[in-house]
Amino acid sequence: MSLSLGERLIVPAALTSLFALLSGGFMVGVGGATSRMTIVFRCAVLFMGGLTYSMAWQDKLAETLGWDDAWIAVAVAFAVGCVLLCRRLLAAREERGEQ
Numbered sequence: 547m548s549l550s551l552g553e554r555l556i557v558p559a560a561l562t563s564l565f566a567l568l569s570g571g572f573m574v575g576v577g578g579a580t581s582r583m584t585i586v587f588r589c590a591v592l593f594m595g596g597l598t599y600s601m602a603w604q605d606k607l608a609e610t611l612g613w614d615d616a617w618i619a620v621a622v623a624f625a626v627g628c629v630l631l632c633r634r635l636l637a638a639r640e641e642r643g644e645q
Contacts, residue, residue, distance in 0.1 A: 558598035565589045574620065581644055582636065589632035596624030 570587055573579050580581035602605065613619075 548605075554602045558595065558602045561598045562595040565594045581639060585635045585639065586632060589635070590629045592626055592631070593628040596628070597621050598627060600624065 600617040600620040607616040608614050
């Protein structure tokens with residue numbers, strides 16, 4: 547299955563936007579939009595973007611890296627990177643003395 551460039555760019559962006567709208571809307575709706583949760587929300591949206599784009603480009607990643615499941619490694623790298631970013635942002639928030 548070969549996807550067009552538009553499908554590879556627009557569909558992951560639309561899915562990530564839908565995730566951000568639904569999860570962010572729920573967070574605000576239940577009153578959990580604290581500064582700490584906003585950091586977690588941003589990192590989660592970043593991860594979802596990386597995941598959906600790695601899925602959309604999986605055939606090109608496999609061709610480039612010579613491994614059929616290279617998109618999984620990219621998704622895991624995004625997950626680890628987002629967790630580390632979230633920890634760093636939360637630690638910086640604590641150092642500033644925010645609650």
